[in-house]
């Protein structure tokens with residue numbers, strides 16, 4: 001038996017300029033998280049061939065940022081003129 005999980009969604013409208021800012025932030029964030037994961041701390045050294053939980057989570061978060069960026073890049077654009085009749 002499977003249980004459906006409902007995830008709340010939010011609809012918002014952003015300009016193409018704001019999308020560019022969001023994409024830049026997501027790319028910067030993903031790069032930062034991957035750099036952190038490459039730090040290979042003492043906890044990582046206790047897990048031969050693996051990353052510690054914190055650094056593994058950094059990679060997961062970087063992937064989440066990449067996924068969201070891909071969704072933003074793939075989102076269809078529309079144009080609307082403010083006040084147009």
Ligand SMILES: [Zn+2]
Nearest residue numbers: 041044052055
């Ligand atoms: Zn670590």
